[in-house]
Amino acid sequence: MPEAEIGLIGLGVMGSNLALNIAENASTIAVANRTTEKVDAFHAEAGALKDRIVPCRSLEALVGAIRAPRPIIIMTKAGAAVDEQIAALRPLLQAGDIIIDAGNANFHDTVRRSKELEDSGLTFIGMGVSGGEEGARHGPSIMVGGTAEAYQRVEPMLKAIAARFEGEPCVAHLGADGAGHFVKTIHNGIEYADMQMIAEIYGIMRDGLGMAPAEMADIFARWNEGPLNSYLIDVTAKTLAAKDAETGGALVDQILDSAGQKGTGRWAAIEAQMIGVAATTIESAVAARILSAMKAEREAAEQVFGPIELLDASIDRAGIIDQLEQALLAAKIxxxxxxxxxxxxxSADHGWDLPLATIARIWRAGCIIRSQFLDEIAATFEAESGTANLLVTPRFSAMMRDSSVGLRKIVALSATSGIPTPALSAALAYYDTYRQARGTANLIQAQRDFFGAHGFERLDGSGPHHGQWNA
Structure with a gap:
């Protein structure tokens, strides 16, 4: 007799925590893993939740333990491992069963897998899960792509395990096939930008103002009580305040300045370029991580050009800190x-009809970029669903006018001092370019026509034209 309502394959950090979350808050769950030793260890360590977990030592046992139609979550490494797992599962499943990829998949793979299973009787869901280890265990933000019918089967379970914001579960069905994984990709792209901008503010404090981590921690903690209130600002305050057990100094000072990445931020930048939407702040954050990994080259370059020098001690330090807060707010917008x-x-390209207000709402808790900022974004898209860009909405244009003054001053100060601020600078350039009615692309069009006869449009007429450049 089947005991479980759902199954999960892959008991790594995220899979284990998600399984415990389901067992505690939703239903009995059957679990499996490539190595059976991990299944036994996981079950033995489940404590009071052991009776709601069915350990399975084969895929056949897993399928047999779940009530039909069977939803089965795959939590393995993205890419070929997911395809291998689907291939192994398919002969064991029946019409109506649901395969759910909850890893950090490339949405193109999710679209492909959905099409491959279309005529099999099986259903595929691509499910973005944000919040890291803690979110998986106690409530993530969940972004679902797939058919409405498949979502209905798992909706009660997902609502039970999702994070909650003022009682509202942070989960939603966002559209067909790859919609959920695409939204998770863009979430991570924004996360890259947010983290990079915070790091640049930290760099100005450290390298320009000569501030100690403990002092910076107090400032970030204070900012977290204002318009910048967010999980990442809170995390920054706490990491800057943390002490190193070995040296007794600040732990952040002992960490190698080479950032890792798993590819989702890079995918976000690539997809933005592929669909022709400017996402320069996200792109700069990805590039900054790449440069951070070039540690040896950067050390050699400093020997050639010399180190960054502290800012003039006579500057208005308190005023600079206020400008840093405004700069971070403007760049975040x-x-x-x-x-x-x-x-x-x-959404337009893929026919997903993504509900932007809903996306903002389900990001308000559980995910890494959760902040009070998202409340205002949700309200804006609800009030102005057809808006072209957040920057031009009444709510955000007013915020941008005020805070961009600080961003401009900080970018200028950093540039003249040699302090790198790639993401902050990109944010300012994006704002200035977006609000300029008469740009400079007319010269680019003239150049293109000169060397390639690509043609151009005139302000005083329609249709293609060419210049008499040789004359």
Whole structure:
């Protein structure tokens, strides 16, 4: 007799925590793993939840333990491993069963897998899960792509395990096939930008103002009580305050300055370019991580050009710190505006009809970029669903006018001092370019016509024209 309502394959950090979350808050779950030793260890360590977990030592046992139609979550490494798992499962499943990929998949793979299973009687769901280890265990933000019928089968379970914001579960069906994984990709792109911008503010404090981590921690903690209130600002305050057990100094000072990445931020930048939407702040954040990994080259370059020098001690330090807060707020607005513009563009391209207000709402808790900022984004898209860009809405245009003054001053100060601020600078350039009615692309069109006869349009007429350049 089947005991479980759902199954899960892959008991790594995320899979294990998600399984415990389901067992505690939703239903009995059957679990399996490539190595059976991990299944036994996981079950033995489940404590009070052991009776709601069915350990399975084969895929056949897993399928037999789940009530039909069977939803089975795959939590393995993205890519070929998911395809291998689907191939192994298919002969064991029946019509109506649902395969759910909850890893950080490339949405193109999700679209392909959905099409491959269309005539099999099986259903495929691509499910973005955000919140890291803690979110998986106690409530993530969940972004679902797939058929409405498949979502209805798992909706009660997903609502039971999702994070909650003021009682509202942070989960939604966002559209067909790859919609969920695409939205998760853009979430991660915004996350890259947010983290990079915070790191640049930290760099100005450290390298320009000569501030100690503990002092910076106090400032970030104070900012977290204002318009910048968010999970990442809170995390920054706590990491800057943390002490190193070995040296007794700040732990952040002992960490190698080479950032890792798993590819989702890079995918976000690539997709933005592929659909023709500017996401320069996200792109700069990806590039900054790449440069961070070039540690040896950067050390050699400093020997050639010399180190960054502290700012003039006579500057208005308190005024600079206020400007840093405003700069971070303005740059954050630009990054979110770009991310939502990319989602709007992809929605049109793929026919997903992505609900932007809903996306903002389900990001308010559980996910890494959760912040009070998202409340205002949700309200804006609800009030102005057809808006072209967050920057031009009444709510955000007013915020941008005020805070961009600080962003401009900080970018200028950093540039003249040699302090790198790629994401902050990109955010300012995006804002300035977007609000300029008469840009400079007319010269680019003249150049293209000169060397390639590509043609151009005139302000005083329609249709293609060419210049008499040789004359």
């Amino acid at each position: 630009a990054a979110y505006a770009q991310g939502f513009a990319v989602m709007a563009g992809a």
